[in-house]
Amino acid sequence: MMWNEDREGYYRLSIFCLEAADLIINPAATFKEKPDPTGLVFGTVFSDNMLFIEWSLASGWEKPHIKPLENLSVHPAISAFHYAVEPRGLTEAKLLHMLWLNEYTLFEGMKAYRGADGKIRLFRPRLNMDRMLRSAMRATLPGFDKEELLECIRKLVEVEKEWVPYSTSASLYIRPTLIGTEPSLGVKKPSKALLYVILSPVGPYFSTGSFNPISLWADPKYVRAWKGGTGDCKLGGNYGSSIYAQREAMELGCQQVLWLYGEDHQITEVGTMNLFLHWQNEDGEEELATPPLDGIILPGVTRQSILDLAHKWGEFKVSERYITMSDLIAALKDRRVKEMFGAGTACVVCPISTILYQGETLHIPTMDNGPKIATRFLKELTDIQYGREDSEWTVEVS
Known part of the structure; x- marks a missing residue:
């Protein structure tokens, strides 16, 4: 041949x-x-x-x-x-x-x-x-x-x-x-x-349990991926090179790394998960936002499923957009942040409670009034996965 x-x-x-x-x-x-x-x-x-x-x-x-x-x-x-x-x-x-x-x-x-x-x-x-x-x-x-x-x-x-x-x-x-x-x-x-x-x-992926909130460490000195690299592929090098930063996060009392990118400290991913922010945006709209697939974000299956469900519900704006740490800090000061959570195959949905950034611990109010959106996504996804809800998203094995 x-x-x-x-x-x-x-x-x-x-x-x-x-x-x-x-x-x-x-x-x-x-x-x-x-x-x-x-x-x-x-x-x-x-x-x-x-x-x-x-x-x-x-x-x-x-x-x-x-x-x-x-x-x-x-x-x-x-x-x-x-x-x-x-x-x-x-x-x-x-x-x-x-x-x-x-x-x-x-x-x-x-x-x-x-x-x-x-x-x-x-x-x-x-x-x-x-x-x-x-x-x-x-x-x-x-x-x-x-x-x-x-x-x-x-x-x-x-x-x-x-x-x-x-x-x-x-x-x-x-x-x-x-x-x-x-x-x-x-x-x-x-x-x-x-x-x-x-x-x-x-x-459960995390030792704290399947739906307990996690703490993050955000420091721009480490990056998970970069433009023109392989961040949008599931290659081993993306993970092996993150272990050092993960160890430093744990030494600082945090469970995962919040990966930042660029001079404006764009929020990209959390640990090995995609990230979502449910908030009232700068225009006063209720919005579910996640960073766009620009080459440095891994296109997660759970990420896509959450976006598909949110579009199907049609209850709030759904965006793939850039979010910087300054955007998040301004929204926290204005009490516009509702929930922040990670999403991935291993954990499905994982709420976020705090972010250590530039020496300051930022409180994320995900759990304050009950993580309604994160809980709803978790329930709907697991109902489909375990067959409690019929869906074309599943393939039967036996």
């Missing part, structure tokens, strides 16, 4: 080779004990099996396999460990032992939920496939057929259905991961890659 090295042809041929119909299922013969869903710590327990798909420039995607979860055996010079197609801070030992450090080349985060009716559902998984393909193209890793990969993931969850917690406060976290595996130290597009998916039953 001839492989066209141009961008369009390269991805077209790569996509052609991944087919769910070729899936080979050789599941584990022995099974680990399932954990108590009330005591789960995020990303520390893994299911019995994984999805494993290799790719090379010479032959494209190999047949996908579902097989017992195991360590990876790789050459120490693979491109996942070096240069522009690697996450910062990754060591071979971390990858080989499958530690959950968010430092892979690129990855996705999605969940499977067990409803009260016993059915298992995925929540808007095609948005995850869209984002993963965009990330792959940005990292010069191989493209794939999104529907075929989604079907392979659905089959994996079906095989591992007993790992989906019997709980409406827990879920099965799904981590598709794509890394370059060419054994070469050259700075170039890798000619070999590995796509794998691992599963982890999870409870």
Whole structure:
């Protein structure tokens, strides 16, 4: 087979080779004990099996396999460990032992939920496939057929259905991961890659609980992403490089970093979440605002879902707009801020209570009168995820 090295042809041929119909299922013969869903710590327990798909420039995607979860055996010079197609801070030992450090080349985060009716559902998984393909193209890793990969993931969850917690406060976290595996130290597009998916039953992301407010540290000396960078892709380097700032935030008594950008200290994201502000804006309008997708903001699935719900309600202005710290401080002084919250797959919705900024602790009145909007979004989203409300946003597994 001839492989066209141009961008369009390269991805077209790569996509052609991944087919769910070729899936080979050789599941584990022995099974680990399932954990108590009330005591789960995020990303520390893994299911019995994984999805494993290799790719090379010479032959494209190999047949996908579902097989017992195991360590990876790789050459120490693979491109996942070096240069522009690697996450910062990754060591071979971390990858080989499958530690959950968010430092892979690129990855996705999605969940499977067990409803009260016993059915298992995925929540808007095609948005995850869209984002993963965009990330792959940005990292010069191989493209794939999104529907075929989604079907392979659905089959994996079906095989591992007993790992989906019997709980409406827990879920099965799904981590598709794509890394370059060419054994070469050259700075170039890798000619070999590995796509794998691992599963982890999870409870609340934050140790404080599923809906307790968090405190933020905002300091412009660190940035999460920049114009022309990869902030709008789910690449490992975006996360590994944030750990130092996160540690400093915790030393200052805060739980997460509020990432700022530019000379005017634009508010961008909170920790690994998108951010929303419910307030009375400068024109006196009730508004739900979130930073725009300008290249430095990750297009979160929960973010898009909140925007879609808010537009559907039609009860207040919904905006994707820039918000600076000076805008927020002025609104706090004028008592125009109603609620501020983060949103993401891991936490769904997380209220914000304080922001430490330039030596001053800003009180955010999210919880003062009850976080009505944040609570409403959380309820509506989880009702859909756990099947209490029918929605075209879900894909049934079984």
